[in-house]
Amino acid sequence: MTVLHLADEGEAADLAAFLSRLLHYDRGAAVRLQAAGTALAVFGRPPSFEVLAIRAVRLAKPYENGLDVTLDVTVSAGELLESVDESAATAAVPAAVTGPPWAGVLPPRGGWRAEPGLPEPERLRRLVAASVAEFRSRTERLAPEQRTRAELDRVGREIWSRTVADTGLPVRAVHAAQSLGFLRGDDQTLFSSGAWLRLRTPYGSVAVRRAGVGALGLSVR
The missing domain is CATH 3.10.150 (DNA Polymerase III; Chain A, domain 2)
Structure with missing residues (x-):
């Protein structure tokens, strides 16, 4: 072992x-x-x-x-x-x-470069809180017969697919970082490599494929 x-x-x-x-x-x-x-x-x-x-x-x-x-x-x-x-x-x-x-498909190991435009950490945390509150408010206003899994998913996709400022990073990536305990402290940096964006903190990273970018930058290992 x-x-x-x-x-x-x-x-x-x-x-x-x-x-x-x-x-x-x-x-x-x-x-x-x-x-x-x-x-x-x-x-x-x-x-x-x-x-x-x-x-x-x-x-x-x-x-x-x-x-x-x-x-x-x-x-x-x-x-x-x-x-x-x-x-x-x-x-x-x-x-x-x-x-x-x-x-079988992981982000590349190298070629990462820092991307500008990421809001300060406290603004990121407020963005997640506001998005969670919006999802809860919108779904609670649905009539019981409308509160289907498909409708909840549709509302969720609309909110979490929004991008953070002009970075192209979807809000769901920041939400994931928050939920996994990564979004602590004041040291968060956004990087890109090929088709990938990566939000890196001292506690962990979240990587996501950029919308509309082709397969360049895929690492199949």
């Missing part, structure tokens, strides 16, 4: 919190793990938001049992969470699972 030695108890707790949030939105969630040396990237896709969530984890040392260079595997988020030992700062990598389609 492959054992990951995390840098400290805090890294283990942050990994566990990220996995718990993913499982809140999808009890059968899978995550893709990619690592080299002492850096681990954990990719997940909470279905409510239609974005990729990325949590970077620091490792104290590379892996045991012969995995000397890299790790790249898709596993059950629930099984990985169960294996996290916060006091020992370790996690055992579960058996691989057949990955969902998103796990």
Whole structure:
């Protein structure tokens, strides 16, 4: 069994919190793990938001049992969470699972450049709060016979597909960052690479395909 030695108890707790949030939105969630040396990237896709969530984890040392260079595997988020030992700062990598389609198409590793126009952090948080309030208000005003799943989805798509200022970043990406615990503090930066936009914070990143941009920049691994 492959054992990951995390840098400290805090890294283990942050990994566990990220996995718990993913499982809140999808009890059968899978995550893709990619690592080299002492850096681990954990990719997940909470279905409510239609974005990729990325949590970077620091490792104290590379892996045991012969995995000397890299790790790249898709596993059950629930099984990985169960294996996290916060006091020992370790996690055992579960058996691989057949990955969902998103796990085969990840954002590129390089070529990212900073994009201007991202509002200040407090404005981003207010934007999410206002959007949640608008969704609640509009859906509560619907007559009972109109409150169908299709209508709720339509209202949600209209609100969450709006873009943040002139950045092209959909509001749902910021909502995802907020819901996953990434949108804390005052250090958020928007990057682009090919067809992708990435909202990066010290606590994690959210990546999304830009509307109207072709397949350039896809990374199939």
